Amino acid sequence: MMVRHYSLKGFYETERTVGCGGFAKVKLATHVATGEKVAIKIMDKALLGADLARVETELGALKTVCHEHVCKLYQVIETDTHFFIIMEYCSGGELFDHIVEKNRLTESESRMFFRQIVSAVAYLHSLGYAHRDLKPENILLDKYQNLKLIDFGLCAKPEGGINNLLQTSCGSPTYAAPELVLGKQYLGTEVDIWAMGVLLYTLLVGALPFDDNTIDCLYRKILAGRYEEPHFLSLESKRLIRSMLQVDPKNRITIKELLNHPWLTLGILDPVEIKSENVIYQDHECLEVMACYNQVKKEAMWDYLKQRKYDYHTATYLLLLSRKKRGSSLKLNSSATKVDIPNKGTIIRRKPVLRNLNIIQSRSDDVVGDNQMVETPTTPSETTNLQMFFNDRTPDNKPVKKSGFIEPDKPSSVRKPHKRYRSPGPDDSSPVPAKRVTTDQSTPVHTPDRKYSANNSETPGSARRVLGSIERSFHRVVNVLTPRKNEDSVNVRPSLLTNKELCNVSTTQYHDPEFVISELSRALEKKGICCKRKGFTLRGKVEPNVLKNLGDCSFELEICYLPHMGPPPPKFTGTPTRSILKKGSLNYNSPARVNVIRDGEAKPDNFKDSSNALVGIRRKRLKGDAWCYKKVCEEILALTASDMKGVTESSV
Ligand SMILES: Nc1ncnc2c1ncn2[C@@H]1O[C@H](COP(=O)(O)OP(=O)(O)OP(=O)(O)O)[C@@H](O)[C@H]1O
16 A cells, blocks of 8 residues: 655655665655655654664764765654655665676676775774675665665664774674674674675675575584685685685774775775765855745855754755756756745845746855855864874874774664674663654654745744645645555556666566466465565565575566567567576576667667567565575576476477
């Protein structure tokens, strides 16, 4: 059943679900004022229960960090029932899927990605944070192939600094360092390095270094530090992985050594940079746009924004800054619901706000002097912290005291269902009270009651209340009258994919979707995996130990038509013309990509006719362990492929 989130209405237009985790559903949405795409992580408080604390942990970290390879936070909305975390949208999907898609990455692609990971982790460590859940499922790609670290629910900021010991065992078993497995006290930095070793191995090899069907055997392998080194790995890659997967944490390479490691600088020469950004900084043009839009003085706008309330204004400003970085125009759409800037005394404008106003061109007459609007990429204190962390020297060249240079904070770690484990330890000995987690006491919650008309700043309170009430009634009428898009609506035909949607798709040689879905259902049944059919989608759930697998996961296999370019192919006559479902591999077998010129026009993506198109199987992990999902899909697709081959031979 589709849930309507009124607190987003007028501010964000939600689209499809792009991911699900143990705690959250993540939706793609458009930020109405800027038209920018964002991701909204929606968490139901009732389902969070005792894990409410992890939201606090995640938000605390996201509000502090700002790095090009950490997913940016724009806004936090808390209602009585939900959290909505509005973040940078990463359209490239999970690094995990990227690896699976390519089987394994080349050394140079792995290097490019690993440099970004090292940069982000070094930055986190310099701020006193350990991530504690580094794995390719928690690393996303944006459309420029930049990596973005997500999921800070298990991160820790030890009291007294990063060089203080933690005790809570948490994370995913296959990425867990030996000291975590043993339940010893450990350093957050050292367990992150181990997880990065596992990560680099998965990039280069396409499989986990430590894997087994039982947790005991898995832990034995981890404790022995025993893993295979495939022959195709270069000597330098092997050396680097070995230096991270050292059983004794004291022998493990440090993050500082990694920054300059020859493998990471090969062909690039420069050491990895850890340059941080300022979370929010003054930008003359963006501030002017914001001030004009909200009808306040620029100083007042900045005074408000620098409080970093993570409300709609913060989101709008941060999105404007990112538009500016990309060289896009700085325009704001006045159809977004307006939110008042609390300090009314500063409101000076009387001009009506125009639709799609491009405010850069209309410079206001009440701007703050240009010299006050200096962009400050990094604050002195941030620079100092980074310098101190990586040079072991203070700016006046005194040795740095290793602990205590970051404001102490409580470490936190919270159990994560499906993929993670946790054993209780002193670093979470102070149970987080089941209090209402507020992200910022002064952050306005954008419930419908807080929506004002465009010129609300000039409307007296009582009149505004009346208007608000009329507006709410109006919304209710509109909602009753607007037909709802039912998420449960069942597709009567498989969807026809475009070329851009061919990620995570296996091709078949068949044209009949009913036949393929029934073969898939049979294969799932044979493997003992219960599944539900909805339209042309099968949703399966794997319990631990089905298929002798440690993890559990749920997934979807959707039958769809593959795009074919040009006139429909002749009816299938027996000999497959394209690659058939490839046994035991999740690699995407690209269907023929032919640009057909019809009436002088190329039609690559928009060919809407599915008649005679071949059928494909699109897979998607919904929840749970990614490697379990990979194994299950491979086995099911292999089984289906061999079953269908028999049917093909006798029936065609
Ligand atoms: N900013 C984003 N842009 C695009 N997709 C995202 C974004 N954030 C999350 N996702 C997708 O949603 C999925 C779930 O998000 P996330 O891991 O943050 O949720 P969670 O409930 O904390 O998960 P977990 O159970 O792993 O803790 C991710 O694996 C990813 O596929």
